[in-house]
Amino acid sequence: MKKTIVLGTLAAVGLTAGMASAGTLDDVKAKGELACGVSTGLVGFAAPDANGEWAGFDVSVCRAVAAAVLGDPTAIKFVPLTGKTRFTALASGEVDVLARNTTWTFSRDVDLKFTFVGVNYYDGQGFMVPKALGVSSATELDGATICIQTGTTTELNLADYFRSNGMSYEPVPIETNAESQQNYLAGACDVYTTDASGLAATRATFENPDDHMLLPEIVSKEPLGPLVRHGDDQWGDIVRWTLNALITAEELGVTSANLAEKSAGTDNPEINRLLGSEGNLGEMLGLDAAWAARAIAAGGNYGEIFEANIGESTAIGLSRGLNAQWTQGGLIYSPPFR
Amino acid sequence: MSNLSYVRTEMLQEQAPPVTQTGIVMWLRENMFSSIGNSILTIVSGVLIYMVLASIVPWFWQSSWTAHSLGECREAIAHTYGEGTEGACFSVITERYNQLLFGFYPSELYWRPILAFVLLLLATAPVLFPAIPSKYLGFSALYPFAGFWLIWGGSLWVPLAAIFGFALAYAAAVYLPKVIGSLGSVIAAILLPLIWWIGLSGSVADGLQNVVPLAIQSVDSINIGGFTLSVMIGITGITLSLPIGILLALGRQSNLFVVKTICVGFIEFIRGVPLITLLFVASTLLNYFMPPGTSFDLILRVMIMVTLFASAYMAEVIRGGLAALPKGQYEAADALGLDYWKATRLIIMPQALKISIPNIVSNFIGLFKDTTLVSIIGLMDPIGLSTAIRANQEWNGIVWELFAFIALLFWIVCFSMSRYSMYLERKLKTGH
Numbered sequence: 001m002k003k004t005i006v007l008g009t010l011a012a013v014g015l016t017a018g019m020a021s022a023g024t025l026d027d028v029k030a031k032g033e034l035a036c037g038v039s040t041g042l043v044g045f046a047a048p049d050a051n052g053e054w055a056g057f058d059v060s061v062c063r064a065v066a067a068a069v070l071g072d073p074t075a076i077k078f079v080p081l082t083g084k085t086r087f088t089a090l091a092s093g094e095v096d097v098l099a100r101n102t103t104w105t106f107s108r109d110v111d112l113k114f115t116f117v118g119v120n121y122y123d124g125q126g127f128m129v130p131k132a133l134g135v136s137s138a139t140e141l142d143g144a145t146i147c148i149q150t151g152t153t154t155e156l157n158l159a160d161y162f163r164s165n166g167m168s169y170e171p172v173p174i175e176t177n178a179e180s181q182q183n184y185l186a187g188a189c190d191v192y193t194t195d196a197s198g199l200a201a202t203r204a205t206f207e208n209p210d211d212h213m214l215l216p217e218i219v220s221k222e223p224l225g226p227l228v229r230h231g232d233d234q235w236g237d238i239v240r241w242t243l244n245a246l247i248t249a250e251e252l253g254v255t256s257a258n259l260a261e262k263s264a265g266t267d268n269p270e271i272n273r274l275l276g277s278e279g280n281l282g283e284m285l286g287l288d289a290a291w292a293a294r295a296i297a298a299g300g301n302y303g304e305i306f307e308a309n310i311g312e313s314t315a316i317g318l319s320r321g322l323n324a325q326w327t328q329g330g331l332i333y334s335p336p337f338r
Numbered sequence: 339m340s341n342l343s344y345v346r347t348e349m350l351q352e353q354a355p356p357v358t359q360t361g362i363v364m365w366l367r368e369n370m371f372s373s374i375g376n377s378i379l380t381i382v383s384g385v386l387i388y389m390v391l392a393s394i395v396p397w398f399w400q401s402s403w404t405a406h407s408l409g410e411c412r413e414a415i416a417h418t419y420g421e422g423t424e425g426a427c428f429s430v431i432t433e434r435y436n437q438l439l440f441g442f443y444p445s446e447l448y449w450r451p452i453l454a455f456v457l458l459l460l461a462t463a464p465v466l467f468p469a470i471p472s473k474y475l476g477f478s479a480l481y482p483f484a485g486f487w488l489i490w491g492g493s494l495w496v497p498l499a500a501i502f503g504f505a506l507a508y509a510a511a512v513y514l515p516k517v518i519g520s521l522g523s524v525i526a527a528i529l530l531p532l533i534w535w536i537g538l539s540g541s542v543a544d545g546l547q548n549v550v551p552l553a554i555q556s557v558d559s560i561n562i563g564g565f566t567l568s569v570m571i572g573i574t575g576i577t578l579s580l581p582i583g584i585l586l587a588l589g590r591q592s593n594l595f596v597v598k599t600i601c602v603g604f605i606e607f608i609r610g611v612p613l614i615t616l617l618f619v620a621s622t623l624l625n626y627f628m629p630p631g632t633s634f635d636l637i638l639r640v641m642i643m644v645t646l647f648a649s650a651y652m653a654e655v656i657r658g659g660l661a662a663l664p665k666g667q668y669e670a671a672d673a674l675g676l677d678y679w680k681a682t683r684l685i686i687m688p689q690a691l692k693i694s695i696p697n698i699v700s701n702f703i704g705l706f707k708d709t710t711l712v713s714i715i716g717l718m719d720p721i722g723l724s725t726a727i728r729a730n731q732e733w734n735g736i737v738w739e740l741f742a743f744i745a746l747l748f749w750i751v752c753f754s755m756s757r758y759s760m761y762l763e764r765k766l767k768t769g770h
Binding site: 039040041042043044045046047048049050051052056077078079080081082084085088089091092093094176178181182201202204205206207314315316 | 725
């Protein structure tokens with residue numbers, strides 16, 4: 001008798017578990033908010049302002065998804081996650097989408113069973129040195145002391161790079177970016193290395209940014225992108241095509257300024273399909289026709305989001321570089337909306 | 339006789355003591371320059387203190403309080419105190435102090451954590467100071483539920499249902515011994531409330547809420563943070579770890595094999611594992627054991643883990659106090675014909691606890707400071723928030739000002755605890 005109860009409970013738990021993971025879209029709609037995993041704080045990518053409102057380049061992806069699915073870019077529960085807790089939070093269902101500048105790697109995709117839905121920022125590891133050091137290339141760094149954050153791919157990339165160039169270095173292992181800044185400024189290391197976007201953001205905060213320079217070498221590939229759990233392809237498609245919609249909108253010249261005008265219908269059939277005045281793309285995705293228009297309305301197209309958060313007009317001042325549209329010589333490329 | 343000229347007729351005028359035997363000079367001679375070694379020590383320390391102050395005081399003094407970004411701070415300081423001056427940018431505190439205190443708690447509801455904190459002081463007063471009549475202890479007992487309800491909000495029936503669980507335990511402990519014996523009643527007092535809390539209380543509270551809606555706006559855990567979160571975790575850990583620790587310490591000395599084994603196993607397991615590991619278990623592993631969709635609150639999970647951790651340490655501290663009691667005390671209690679619980683309550687525990695006070699309080703202080711570890715699992719305690727604040731372009735690069743403010747908050751609380759423990763030791767001192 002007792003055994004049956006226990007087994008029955010287990011079965012029920014298993015069933016509800018199966019049901020819950022079957023439809024993230026339905027779950028999100030039922031909850032009325034999107035649980036979005038973000039960084040606990042990374043300049044330009046995710047940060048809460050004085051009112052506790054999150055903003056940033058990664059946050060904008062979540063806002064677009066929430067706008068597409070729920071019609072409200074603010075219907076989001078932001079879950080701040082550290083590098084150590086992010087993957088379990090996604091795997092266990094605590095968050096529906098993880099937009100926490102996570103590098104797309106083979107083992108994360110295959111072994112940890114996540115689906116990277118695309119790349120929203122192509123980053124790479126770079127070096128920052130004081131100009132007084134008189135170094136102009138990373139190949140001249142033989143014997144340097146280097147501040148690195150521990151437990152990241154940065155550490156491994158650095159070892160690879162120095163070994164393949166037959167150089168030696170002395171690592172100064174450091175836990176957080178703030179510590180690294182202090183150590184670098186205090187002269188505890190000659191060189192600070194991390195993702196180039198992070199270096200630019202760090203350099204922008206220095207009292208005399210012009211005394212420091214980024215070396216031209218980029219020693220690793222760090223494609224950053226949002227990811228979802230394996231096993232729910234519909235939800236993966238929604239996040240993937242929301243990101244693609246933002247990218248396509250920039251390519252086709254749809255901005256938050258002319259969105260309303262273009263939504264009414266244009267001569268360009270792809271814009272019409274994207275914004276829902278033609279075809280039934282939204283329906284195929286399980287959403288309504290105006291999903292992409294709402295996503296774009298949330299924060300503008302990809303280019304606008306880039307400019308507002310990390311672009312040249314901000315203090316971080318990143319140029320588009322690899323993250324320009326493919327038509328402009330960059331890598332940002334969305335499959336067609338057809 | 340009256341004209342003996344060598345006898346003074348009036349008192350000599352009182353004279354000031356020699357300058358070396360009075361006031362600041364004497365104090366300096368006695369305390370600072372009493373020997374060559376002492377003099378060298380004084381001079382060296384003086385130079386060191388001067389060097390530290392010479393760099394800190396101007397930094398504090400030449401600070402900016404009104405800017406809106408680090409850049410503005412630097413401009414304002416350069417403008418006021420001259421180019422190249424290093425000064426603190428306390429503007430980050432004036433702009434973000436409410437976040438450091440309350441996290442992302444809705445600002446129109448700040449009164450709730452504040453009220454909870456004031457009530458906390460009122461509730462702890464009867465416990466801490468015996469001068470206050472003990473009839474207020476009832477309020478102290480109800481406070482935990484009121485405090486949690488104020489901070490989280492939601493239905494009033496949830497804390498009431500939780501209180502009912504304790505009522506069940508009390509009823510079982512008082513009325514059942516006559517029916518099923520004392521061991522049976524202890525077991526019932528533990529099992530009944532657990533069954534109620536895990537199985538029934540949720541649905542009953544929901545049902546009552548549907549019938550009689552009594553609720554205030556609920557606040558999501560994700561928005562609770564800052565020093566409020568530290569105090570919540572710290573106070574929960576402190577108040578629960580003491581009773582649980584006492585029970586564990588008694589259990590460890592028990593003659594019942596099962597009780598003893600469980601207690602020893604628990605204590606040694608928890609003490610053998612770092613707190614941060616337990617926090618990771620709370621934040622990540624527990625999720626795998628529960629069906630997706632059941633969101634057992636992360637803050638609650640952390641509180642439970644911190645409490646378990648602190649209890650194990652507390653048990654060992656109290657065991658130290660128990661071990662320090664002479665065997666005669668136990669024998670005297672037996673000779674008086676007291677049963678186990680009476681002997682423990684009236685004779686053993688008061689003495690053992692008194693011996694352990696310094697250790698208990700330093701455990702509390704350690705526990706309170708350990709709450710900052712939750713930033714590693716992504717909770718927004720003051721340390722976590724300092725990262726989040728620095729992630730804004732305006733404040734990126736600010737370190738010392740934020741940490742100084744957080745350190746000040748923690749110092750106030752920890753120093754008060756330490757002072758209270760000294761007061762308690764003086765008060766309970768019976769030796770002569």
